[in-house]
Structure formats: structure tokens, C-alpha cells
Amino acid sequence: MRLFTRSTPLDVEVSPAAAGRGDVVTAVVSSSRPIDDVDAARLEWGYVNFFRYHWAGRADSALAQAGREAWLAADVGINAGGERDTDEWVGVSRVPLAVPESAPVHTTASFRVPAWAPPSSPELVRWCCRAIIERRGRDYDAHGEFAVRVRRADVAASVGSTERLAGDADTTIDIALDEHIVAAGEAIRGRLIVSARRDLPAGDLAVCWRRCRDSHPLSRRPSRGGALDGPVTAVASRVPLVAGHPVTAPFVLPLPADAAPSAEAVHSSLRWFVHARLFYVGFSAHLTERVLHPIVVVNRP
Structure with a gap:
């Protein structure tokens, strides 16, 4: 499975598309052209973790003023916050990525799925391999996805x-x-x-x-x-x-x-x-x- 980023010349493809705990997956990282002005490059294996959090709002927002007025009116517990969905990257493994000076990128890397790996689902976890290239200009970040399956x-x-x-x-x-x-x-x-x-x-x-x-x-x-x-x-x-x-x-x-x-x-x-x-x-x-x-x-x- 692949996730393309339109603005980057990088492409990451991970196979097999689904793996179990203890299995090995392989990423093929390639670019459509040579990449210059590189400061650092790395491959990261891990997952995007979805969750909800309580957002308290800005202290100077209009809703915050309304919340204070509600407090004075004895409507205790009303505030300008609420529940929001978000996600964060959880890195598991990081290795250097070799970037040739005058040729397109083409390299492979392998990763063994940990025995504790949380299984994939749209509600909780999306496993990826990320190719990150930090440049003196615009940075590149490309993702390749794979699913983790868990058996009895x-x-x-x-x-x-x-x-x-x-x-x-x-x-x-x-x-x-x-x-x-x-x-x-x-x-x-x-x-x-x-x-x-x-x-x-x-x-x-x-x-x-x-x-x-x-x-x-x-x-x-x-x-x-x-x-x-x-x-x-x-x-x-x-x-x-x-x-x-x-x-x-x-x-x-x-x-x-x-x-x-x-x-x-x-x-x-x-x-x-x-x-x-x-x-x-x-x-x-x-x-x-x-x-x-x-x-x-x-x-x-």
C-alpha cells in the first residue's frame, strides 16, 4: 500500500501490505529525480495514533467571555472547550537514509513488526514507513502504509x-x-x-x-x-x-x-x-x- 504526497518527488512502497507480529516488511524508497541540498535523511518505522482530547479554548476568545458570563449566571461547568480528534506519530525505529548527490534515490530497508505491536484499524492505529529528507530548501516527507494483523x-x-x-x-x-x-x-x-x-x-x-x-x-x-x-x-x-x-x-x-x-x-x-x-x-x-x-x-x- 502506498500513500503519495503530491508535492514531493519521493515514493515509499511497503510489502507485504499486511503482516503479523514478528513478520518482516520491506520498504522500497525511490525518487523521480535527484535530490539536492540535503542536510539529513532518515527512515522511520512506526504508527499514527488516533485519539481524542479535551480542548480548553483560548483565554482571550469570545466564547471564553461567554463562559465567564455563564458562570456569573450560576451555569456552573459551562466553558469554551470541547472534545477534538487528533493524531500523533509514534516512532518505533529510525535508520539513516542514503541520498546520492547526483542520482535518484533507490534503496530498500526491512523492519520486523514488534511482538507488542498494536493492530491496525481506522479507529486507533495506522502503521507506516516514513522517508524524511531535511534540506536547505523545502523538506520532503513521504509515507508508505502497511497493516498489522493479530491472530488468536x-x-x-x-x-x-x-x-x-x-x-x-x-x-x-x-x-x-x-x-x-x-x-x-x-x-x-x-x-x-x-x-x-x-x-x-x-x-x-x-x-x-x-x-x-x-x-x-x-x-x-x-x-x-x-x-x-x-x-x-x-x-x-x-x-x-x-x-x-x-x-x-x-x-x-x-x-x-x-x-x-x-x-x-x-x-x-x-x-x-x-x-x-x-x-x-x-x-x-x-x-x-x-x-x-x-x-x-x-x-x-
């Missing part, structure tokens, strides 16, 4: 535990999974085990997947993060909730074919969960019970 064997299966998200815990919901590592496009299979602490109205059970992207930038104020829930799959209707009589309900929950893999990068992370809920039937004062159970998503079976 590359990650540790952390069983984890079911965590209560909301509700009064009048009914406990345990999530038992057949596998805790799931590839994109496959189905999550498991069972919901429902135990009422006392006799309660019947309930409806449903599940969905939840994806969370956490931002933890090194030099910016992190955002509050965000969660995305997938389509809801009904599991069972009017489940009897009787104290001392637990109920087990199997479920099959498909993952999208383009599901971004679980990953942890420098400035952000991506986590996946099974999200189960129990809605009490009829009019009652019982709050909906919601629980989460962690899973690991990979992008290579």
Missing part, C-alpha cells in the same frame, strides 16, 4: 469477570463465554445465567457488543472517552425470576466483519465487551440491570 495465538486470553454497569442488583447476571478471543466477522457465543435474589416480575434478556475507545495522551488533557453499542439481540422473553431458581439462556452475538481489533497504543486504547441487560416486564420500580464482560477482538483468524 498472538494475544493472551484474559477470562475477566462480569461487571455490573447499572441497576439495583436485585437480579445478578453472569456472562459465561465459550471463547474470550473472537475474530472480526465471527460470532460471540455464550450463556447468560440469571439469579434473582427474591421473587420478582418476569424479565426480558438481551445482549449487544460494546466498543470503548479510551484516550490517554501523554501531553494533552484526555477526553472522557466514549462507548459504542452494537445492534441489540433478544435472548429470552418473560424469563421467570424466582429466588433460588437460576435461569440459563444461550446467546449468539455476531461481530461486524470490519470490527476494529482490541489494542493498546501510546495515546489511546480500544476495548470490547459483551453488554447484557435485563428489563423487568410491566410497570415496576425495578431498574434495568446491565452488566459487561470483557472480550478480545482480533483481525486475523
Whole structure:
């Protein structure tokens, strides 16, 4: 895969286009003409890390004045800031790049994908090889992209535990999974085990997947993060909730074919969960019970 920069004579092509942890990729760097006035040149291997941060705004902006007026009007917590998307380059390896004085550039370099490499996804990480030439005139910076794929064997299966998200815990919901590592496009299979602490109205059970992207930038104020829930799959209707009589309900929950893999990068992370809920039937004062159970998503079976 190649990413061309229109204003530079440099071209970087990386092969293979997709690689796993421990695999070797090779970059071919070439130029359409000789490059002169070179001060320094290097190749960098690494990734672009996408994340969100909280922008506080300029102290002298018009919105800041509006925020102060809102404070005086007792609207506490209003400010001129907000959440913004950005990205930063995370360098992993750097090597010198040889630039001939009177001939076009044509060289190759290899890179072994680290065992800890976060897998590629539009939501988190884009791996690249960068050719950077610093000149007495305009600098050149060209990129060649490649994807990092992660298999089940590359990650540790952390069983984890079911965590209560909301509700009064009048009914406990345990999530038992057949596998805790799931590839994109496959189905999550498991069972919901429902135990009422006392006799309660019947309930409806449903599940969905939840994806969370956490931002933890090194030099910016992190955002509050965000969660995305997938389509809801009904599991069972009017489940009897009787104290001392637990109920087990199997479920099959498909993952999208383009599901971004679980990953942890420098400035952000991506986590996946099974999200189960129990809605009490009829009019009652019982709050909906919601629980989460962690899973690991990979992008290579």
C-alpha cells in the first residue's frame, strides 16, 4: 500500500501490505529525480495514533467571555472547550537514509513488526514507513502504509469477570463465554445465567457488543472517552425470576466483519465487551440491570 504526497518527488512502497507480529516488511524508497541540498535523511518505522482530547479554548476568545458570563449566571461547568480528534506519530525505529548527490534515490530497508505491536484499524492505529529528507530548501516527507494483523495465538486470553454497569442488583447476571478471543466477522457465543435474589416480575434478556475507545495522551488533557453499542439481540422473553431458581439462556452475538481489533497504543486504547441487560416486564420500580464482560477482538483468524 502506498500513500503519495503530491508535492514531493519521493515514493515509499511497503510489502507485504499486511503482516503479523514478528513478520518482516520491506520498504522500497525511490525518487523521480535527484535530490539536492540535503542536510539529513532518515527512515522511520512506526504508527499514527488516533485519539481524542479535551480542548480548553483560548483565554482571550469570545466564547471564553461567554463562559465567564455563564458562570456569573450560576451555569456552573459551562466553558469554551470541547472534545477534538487528533493524531500523533509514534516512532518505533529510525535508520539513516542514503541520498546520492547526483542520482535518484533507490534503496530498500526491512523492519520486523514488534511482538507488542498494536493492530491496525481506522479507529486507533495506522502503521507506516516514513522517508524524511531535511534540506536547505523545502523538506520532503513521504509515507508508505502497511497493516498489522493479530491472530488468536498472538494475544493472551484474559477470562475477566462480569461487571455490573447499572441497576439495583436485585437480579445478578453472569456472562459465561465459550471463547474470550473472537475474530472480526465471527460470532460471540455464550450463556447468560440469571439469579434473582427474591421473587420478582418476569424479565426480558438481551445482549449487544460494546466498543470503548479510551484516550490517554501523554501531553494533552484526555477526553472522557466514549462507548459504542452494537445492534441489540433478544435472548429470552418473560424469563421467570424466582429466588433460588437460576435461569440459563444461550446467546449468539455476531461481530461486524470490519470490527476494529482490541489494542493498546501510546495515546489511546480500544476495548470490547459483551453488554447484557435485563428489563423487568410491566410497570415496576425495578431498574434495568446491565452488566459487561470483557472480550478480545482480533483481525486475523
